[in-house]
Amino acid sequence: MRSGLLHVRSFIGLVNPVLNPLVVQSELGRIFQLLKCPMATYSVEERGAPNSTEYRVYLRNESGPISPLHDIPLLADSCKKIFNMVVEIPRWTNAKMEINLKEVLNPIKQDVKKGKLRYVANCFPHHGYIWNYGAFPQTWENPDVLDEATGCKGDNDPVDVLEIGYRVAKRGEVIKVKVLGAVALIDEGETDWKIITIDVNDPLAEQMKDIADVEKHYPGLLKATIEWFKVYKIPDGKPENQFAFNGEAKNREFAHKVVDEVHKFWQSLVKKESEAGGISCANVTVQDSPFKIDYKDAEDIVSKSPALEEAKPTDPSVDRSYYVPILKKKMKL
Numbered sequence: 001m002r003s004g005l006l007h008v009r010s011f012i013g014l015v016n017p018v019l020n021p022l023v024v025q026s027e028l029g030r031i032f033q034l035l036k037c038p039m040a041t042y043s044v045e046e047r048g049a050p051n052s053t054e055y056r057v058y059l060r061n062e063s064g065p066i067s068p069l070h071d072i073p074l075l076a077d078s079c080k081k082i083f084n085m086v087v088e089i090p091r092w093t094n095a096k097m098e099i100n101l102k103e104v105l106n107p108i109k110q111d112v113k114k115g116k117l118r119y120v121a122n123c124f125p126h127h128g129y130i131w132n133y134g135a136f137p138q139t140w141e142n143p144d145v146l147d148e149a150t151g152c153k154g155d156n157d158p159v160d161v162l163e164i165g166y167r168v169a170k171r172g173e174v175i176k177v178k179v180l181g182a183v184a185l186i187d188e189g190e191t192d193w194k195i196i197t198i199d200v201n202d203p204l205a206e207q208m209k210d211i212a213d214v215e216k217h218y219p220g221l222l223k224a225t226i227e228w229f230k231v232y233k234i235p236d237g238k239p240e241n242q243f244a245f246n247g248e249a250k251n252r253e254f255a256h257k258v259v260d261e262v263h264k265f266w267q268s269l270v271k272k273e274s275e276a277g278g279i280s281c282a283n284v285t286v287q288d289s290p291f292k293i294d295y296k297d298a299e300d301i302v303s304k305s306p307a308l309e310e311a312k313p314t315d316p317s318v319d320r321s322y323y324v325p326i327l328k329k330k331m332k333l
Contacts, residue, residue, distance in 0.1 A: 040061055040062075040072075040073075041061070041062060042059055042060065042061055042066075042072065042174045043059070043060050044057050044058065044059055044060070044170075044171070044172035044173075045057070045058045045059075045060055045065070045302060046058075046308045047107075047302065047305040047306055047307065047308055048305065048306040048307075048308065048309065049306075049308075049309035049310060049311060049312050050311035050312065051095070051110075051117065051311050051312040051313070051314050052117075052312045053110070053112060053117065054305075054306050055109060055110060056100075056103075056107040056108070056109050056305055057097075057107055057108035057109070057171060057172040058105060058107045058302050058305075059071075059072070059086075059107075059108075059172060059174070063284075063295050064284070064295035064298055064299055065105055065284070065295070065298040065299060065301065065302045066105070066283075066284055066285065066298070067105045067106045067280075067282065067283050067284070068086045068099055068106055068107075068108065068137055068172075068174075069099050069101070069106040069135075069137055069138070069158055070106070070137070070138065070270055070281065070282075070283035070285075070286055070289075070291075071137075071283050071284055071285045071286070072084050072086065072137035072138070072174060073137070073138065074136055074137055074138040074139065074259070074263050076176045077176075080178075081178065081179070081256065082176050082177070082178060082200055083136060083176070083177050083178070083179060083197070083259070084136070084137055084174055084175075084176060084177075085134050085135070085136060085161045085163060085174070085175050085176075085177045085197060086099065086108075086134045086135050086136075086137055086172070086173075086174055087132050087133075087134040087163070087169040087170065087171060087172065087173045087174070087175060088108055088133060088134045088135060088171065089129050089132070089133040089134065089171070090129075090132055090168050090169050090170060090171055091128070091129055091130065091131055091132050091133075091168045091169070092127060092128045092129070092130075092168065093128045093129060094119040094120050094121075094122070094128045094129075094318050094319075095110050095117070095118075095119055096110060096111040096118040096119060096120055097109065097110050097111070097171060098110075098111055098135075098157075099135055099158060101156075101157070101278070101279045101280065102278050102279065102280055103280060104280045104282045104301050105280070105282060105298060105301055105302070106280060107305075108171065108172055119314075119318045120232055121232060121233075121234075121235035121236065121320075121322050122319070122320065122321045122322060123228070123231045123232055123234070123235065123321075123322050123324045124321040124322065124323050124324070126224070126227075126228055127321075130221075130224060130225070130228055131162040131163055131164050131225070132162070132163040132164075132165075132167075132168065132169040132175075133160070133161070133162060133163075134160075134161050134163070134169075135157070135158040135159060135160055135161055136158060136159050136161055136195065136259060136262075136263075137158065138263055138266045138267075138270075139158045139159040139259065139262040139263050139265070139266050140154075140156075140157070140158060140159075140262055140265045140266040140269050140279075141154030141155050141156065141157055141158075141159060141190075141191060141192070141193065141262055141265065142154045142156075142262075142265040142268075142269075142274065143155065143156040143190070143277070144274070144275070145265070147184075147191040149184065149244065149258075150184050150186065150191045150244040152186055152189060152190055152191040152244075153189075153190055153191065154190065154191055154262075154265070155187060155190040155191060155192045156190075156277065156279075157192075158262075158266075159193050159195055159258070159259065159262045160192065160193065160194050160195065161177070161194075161195045161197055162194055162195065162196050162197065162225065163175065163177055163197050163198060163199055164180075164196065164197070164198050164214065164218060164221060165198045165199040165201075165202030165204070165205070166202060166203070166204075167199065167202065169199075175199050175201075176199070176200045176201070177197035177198060177199055177200060178197060178198060178200055178205065178208070179195055179196070179197050179252055179255045179256060179259065180196045180197060180198060180208055180209075180210060180211050180213065180214055180252055180255070181195075181196045181210065181211030181214065181249045181250055181251050181252055181254070181255050182194065182195050182196060182249065182250045182254060182255035182258055183196070183222075183225065183226065183229075183243060183245075183247065183248075183249045183250070184243060184244035184245060184250075185229050185241060185242075185243055185244075186241070186242045186243060186244055187241060191244070193258050193262070194225075194229070195255055195258070195259060196211065196214065196222075196225075196249065196255070204217055209252070210251050210252045211249050211250070211251045211252060211255075212251075214249070222249055226243060226247040229241055229243070230242075230243070231324045234322070234324050235322040235324070269281060270283065270286050270289045270291065271288060271289055271290070272289075272290050272291070282298075284298050
């Protein structure tokens, strides 16, 4: 707030009395709107050694550690429908990083399967994740509720987000995005929505209004997206994934309804109106939540985790390419 007042004083001090009063009024209105809805800033704190089971990425605001699931608002700008996205996995990388639901403050950590760190397979011609991959904060796909559109229950995670802009984002970064559409992956019988977005600061953002604009400006990306999700688990011995609606991408309006619904599910979770099922709902900002803790307690939690160390080496097999039969068949055609 103090910095905002300094902006006001600075502006008033520079105003020339001969300026158009409408210009002055407009600029002051913009400044007071910023004071009313200040832009939050977030930073990351890495703990432990990257490429190890101890590695964690904690998020912080100006006051201290926060939960990326509970303490970052879903909407960055409610009037313009601009959303906050937490980046878990930067484009072209393989490490399966995710917001950990069970640990207090929900740090980002690498998924572990059968005691080993999980890396997504490279299914030729793809390498790693082909978008910036992450989640919308303050959302939850309720595993006890059947999705009306898909007929399957939720997957018990925050809703997944694919950001398709040109810039490779950073792990733990919070970026502002606009929603373009959604696809519904059916993963082992559960609904796993993928919300398609673009960074509002991307050069093409203004031209991207709806899902049809994705094919117009990024020809082939939607097809590659469906293909990627269908086959990425095949190298692990699992069957091809399926999509609702035959893989058809739904439009912006439909996607907004999905996000609104999973936000309501999160509200019931953080207010203890729904069974958490092991999800840590500890937060520092949700005023009406029985799980709210102090920033001091949050600092103590982070300080007890291992200090940041040098990254561990990764196995060369992470870079291996898999030639999945379904993709080779399509290429021959």
